[in-house]
Amino acid sequence: MVEKLIKRSIHEAENPIEITLREAFCVLEPKLRPPFPLTIPTQEGYTNLNSAILYGILCEPHMAKVHVKHLHGIITDGYEYFTSILVKIVIELYGKLVDSVKRQLIWVTHEMVDVSAVGYDGLLVALLRQIVGGDFGEENLWLCFEMVNLFSSKWVCLLEEVPLVLSGALYVFLRLLADHCRVMNIPKIESLRQMEIAFCVRMLRENFSLCLRIGRDLVRLLQDLVHVPEFRSIWKDLLYNPSAFKVDGFVDISQMYGTRTSRWYFLLRITPEMESQLRFLLTRVKFGSQKRYQVWFARKFLAVPERKGVVIDIVRFICCAHHPSNEIIHSDIIPRWAVIGWLLKYDLKHYVEANLKLALFYDWIFFDEKVDNIMNIEPAVLLMVHSIPRYIDITHSLLEFLFILLDNYDVERKEIVSRGISTALHALTRKGVVQSLDVLTSCDMLSPIFKERLGKLLSDWQFQHRKEFQSTNIPPGGIPSSSSSLESQTSA
Incomplete structure (x- = not known):
């Protein structure tokens, strides 16, 4: 009797992938035992044979070496189709696979690396994401x-x-x-x-x-x-x-x-299922109707206290790997900053909360418009602005953390951090992410010290920007006279 590929309850429907692989195995089983036929299969026969062999490797551990030798003998596409099925199984079924199948999955992955199978890099990435x-x-x-x-x-x-x-x-x-x-x-x-x-x-x-x-x-x-x-x-x-x-x-x-870190790295710490649920929340759920989805998400992925550290990876994913379209930004879909605010209010240990804030502000402290994306820094400022006045504690704690970074992140290179944060603030206003930062600098509910420091950051940037602009426009001979300046303008 053929073993099962995945665990499922009595009332759960069979998975299409498992059905396809099992049916191929049942039809071709006589051809999966030595001596193997020498005939060259058609394209359809080839894909079915790949599926049958894979099912045999995963569900018949005692025959795995025989099956993989058979595979080596019939391959004509560099294992591309075989590996693509493996990737699909890992992405869509890994959590449901029976334990013996998981062991065989790792075993056959070693085999694919050994033969440099086409697409084995995607298989390794898919497995990393399941951790x-x-x-x-x-x-x-x-x-x-x-x-x-x-x-x-x-x-x-x-x-x-x-x-x-x-x-x-x-x-x-x-x-x-x-x-x-x-x-x-x-x-x-x-x-x-x-x-x-x-x-x-x-x-x-x-x-x-x-x-x-x-x-x-x-x-x-x-x-x-x-x-x-x-x-x-x-x-x-x-x-x-x-x-x-x-x-x-x-x-x-x-x-x-x-x-700037590529979004690819942030995807590595989000399981495919988690990514799917987050993207659904951020593209389909209306603002104000998100509570039941958030409750489900928390029960599924954050219920165990030790797992709450994943919120750090979720925030990096939301900021750097999920950039909504203009259509969604101007719709009534729940915005990214609101999801991050919800995570920040979740019951977190102090070190997790601190690392979440660092994940939120990390691109601020090195922001350079030549290499950085404004979308990476957008959620933090919108969270601060939209938390006034109802959730002023969030605005206060985020500003406080931002100034802690400014004072302590890398004291020997404080100028880099100061320039990054002030550049980020000006880029956000200039590009219309927020109309003005007056909502922060004139908020009576915020600490006067924070408002003063925020104002100084803005004025320091203006001074530095003006200084750099002037230095790049002054010719080597010094400050031009009025007449020479006029000549250069009229001759341009």
Whole structure:
């Protein structure tokens, strides 16, 4: 009797993917046993045979090696179709797969890496996305272990063939370590943590030029691990000895600040199911009717206290990876800032709340209109503005945090931070995200100190901008006379 691919309740309908694979297996089962037929299948026969073999690999572990040898013998497309089915299974069915099928899934993934199958990079990414942050359950920790083991054992070929995926794995495991390093004296987590640390340190020490592709969020993740001895030494080298990383042209951590992190990395820490629900909330649900959807989302993804740390990843996703169209922005769909406000009011531990605010403001402190997207910084200012007056505590706490960043984020490079924040504020008003910041600077409910500091930020930017403008318009010979200035204007 053929084993099941997924777990389902009595009243749940069968999944179309499982039906297709099982039917192909049942029809072709006689041809899946040695000796294999030598005939060349038609295109339809080829796809059906791929499906049948995959079902056999996943559901007949004792025959897996036979099935994979059969697969190697019939492949004509570089495993592209076979791998595409695997990716679809991981994205759409992973949470429902029976345990034995999950084990076979990892096994066949190793096989696809070994043969450099077309599309195996997408398979690795799909599996990374199924690792749930803050989940210390046995199944999730098992997947963490299997994936870090895969990336460590296949290091050489992955570095040569899919280096970007390796940088994505670094992003994922640094983020997971922030959770795993807060749990002590649990043997299964201890061994996993050491493997994750070893992988990340190797990446940072041996391939730092590849790590730099992550951009500024690499700094954010490393800061969360500065208490771990192995990362403390890396952090010191970043600040005081950048030449230790042996990357030509890398001379200061501020170079990382100026590189915006691609939205691809933020998707790695959001499961496909979570992404689907968030995009539905942000594109289909009307403002004022969102409560029941938020309750469902919280029960599904935030019910376990340890999992609440995922709100940090959700905020980075909302700010940097989900940019609504103008049509949605001007509709009655719930705006991004309102969803973030809801998350901020959720019952969070202090360090999670602080990291959520950092995730919200992170692009502010390095904002450069030449490289940054205004949509990344939009939610924070709108949340502050729209929280007045009903949720003034949110406006107050966000402004307070912004000034804490200004004073303490990187004291030795405070000018960069100050310029980034003031540039962000002016870009937001100039591009019409908010009509004016007077709603903040003249709000009687806010601290006079905050209003004064906000006003100073704005005036400092105007002074600096005017100074830079003048310096770029003054010729080497000095300030032009009235006549020469007039001549240059009329001759232009």
